[in-house]
């Protein structure tokens with residue numbers, strides 16, 4: 001799976017995970033929507049959850065911008081837009097927050113769901129908190145990756161949301 005980033009550049013460049021992945025030639029940055037290739041777009045506002053049924057794509061796209069500007073209207077890239085199901089951030093900025101992953105975590109979570117676990121581990125190996133992301137999300141990632149389609153992923157996700165509501 002090729003990793004591409006629509007790079008907005010409005011977040012702290014020192015902490016930007018997309019820039020780091022690009023430095024290691026693990027992702028390509030694009031400054032405009034036109035330049036961004038068509039593919040599976042990781043969009044937290046999308047109506048459809050990512051599932052193993054999307055594994056026929058070869059291009060994964062994230063939008064790297066700050067969470068302050070990551071509104072629905074920002075995700076204008078052409079492609080098949082997918083939301084990641086319930087997963088918890090492990091990075092120091094948003095540790096423990098569900099759904100609000102940084103770009104490297106979003107790529108890694110997506111790759112696991114799409115059956116590319118080794119590629120996910122490679123991505124996370126560049127970050128000192130990377131292994132924690134897999135530890136925190138081990139069970140949901142395994143269960144999502146075993147689903148057939150988006151509806152099944154949403155049903156599994158609901159179990160985690162219900163468990164959280166009971167706490």
Ligand SMILES: C[S@@+](CC[C@H](N)C(=O)[O-])C[C@H]1O[C@@H](n2cnc3c(N)ncnc32)[C@H](O)[C@@H]1O
Pocket residue numbers: 011015016017018042043044045061062063064065066067070082083084085099100101102103104106
């Ligand atoms: C808002 S940016 C923040 C990036 C941060 N500045 C960094 O250095 O990684 C994170 C991107 O990861 C993807 N992403 C994060 N959480 C997601 C989710 N729950 N569903 C789909 N995509 C998600 C989206 O492409 C989103 O725009």
